[in-house]
Amino acid sequence: MRFLIPFSLATALIIPTAALADTTSKSEATVPETLGFVEWVVMHDTGLRLKARLDTGAKTSSLHAVNVEEFKQDDQKWVKFQIPLADHKDHPAEGDINHEEIILELELPVERTVLIKRKGAPSQRRYVVMMDFCISGIRHETQFSLTDRGNFSYPVLLGRRFMRDDNILIDSADSFIASKECEYMSLEELVDKQQAKIVTGDETT
DSSP: OEEEEEEOHHHHTTSOGGGGTTOEEGGGOOSOEEEESEEEEEETTTTEEEEEEEOTTOSSEEEEOEEEEEEEETTEEEEEEEEEGGGOTTSOOOSSOOGGGEEEEEEEEOOEEEEEEETTEEEEEEEEEEEEEEETTEEEEEEEEEEOOTTSSOSEEEOHHHHHHTTEEEETTOOSOOSSOOOOOOHHHHHHTTTOEEEOGGGGO
């Protein structure tokens, strides 16, 4: 049995304000902030906590996503994608729900597409969406390309665009040095406080 939790821009608005209460607008960060090369981030559209690698070698940030599908809404390109929590077993749980049982499904408008050239493999076109997230207690917004990062150690990669726009410095010799934490939801809260749909394994493929 799996929980498929659908999210969209509309459903994101129903996330309890308590989950976001301790975050600060990036406009309040008046001096450069130094972060480690790996930090926790919380995706505001879901309350999901993920490990992020801050990589100066990448321009655009990226997020682990599978089953990415384009569709039209109000004559605009949107994209539907899934985040299987089986790939994120370090997300906190408080009860008997297994990570393998939860799949988050999001729908967001497409900002643009990018063509990624890969050595020894065909080029790959990726959708890019705008998403809010929290890092070190501060709320940010940046573009994320959607790609299957299941074989990587970190489901989120934060690139130079985010660092430049939000005045971030990176300490490449250290990790998890953020001065504040971001509020997040446990697995049980993700199910209880959102409109979860129970589906079979075949329905999620």
